[in-house]
Amino acid sequence: MSTIRYSKQREAIKDYLKSVTCHPTADTVYLNIQKTFPNISLGTVYRNLNFLVEHGEAIQIDCGDGFVHFDGNPIPHNHFFCRACKCLLDIKMDSIEHIDIIANANFPGKIEGHTVIFHGLCEKCCQKEHC
Structure with a gap:
């Protein structure tokens, strides 16, 4: 070692x-x-x-x-990517770790984790576009 x-x-x-x-x-x-x-x-x-x-x-x-x-x-945590200004932000939310269990039930291999990136407009860009 x-x-x-x-x-x-x-x-x-x-x-x-x-x-x-x-x-x-x-x-x-x-x-x-x-x-x-x-x-x-x-x-x-x-x-x-x-x-x-x-x-x-x-x-x-x-x-x-x-x-x-x-x-x-x-x-492990989730992220948001703004399609307009290209910022990448953390999303504070309840854990969705249970998605691995659901996915494993429908997948013949072994899922050991996941990555979630939400896409759209951030708050500032949404205000500019009047969302």
Whole structure:
């Protein structure tokens, strides 16, 4: 078993992800971490983001906008993606974990989780369009 070395850069990336709710892309993380670590490379940011995801300290979200977004909250929760302004938001709602049980009853394999991303217009865009 290999020991995982501590990394100030990885810790800064993790802290940044936990401090924001905007679900940033790797480029956004890079631009913000570069303020503290001016010599950090985009590749290092990608490697550390992937490390955090692989070790359950962050999640990645693909909402169909051509970018992978990252979330510092690895606890299962649902998201909303605005088709107009492209914001990605957390949705606070009762758990729908029971959907895995329903799906498993109708699927010959084994479902181990799900990802839910609701799509539509956020509150601000809905006000602009007079929803």
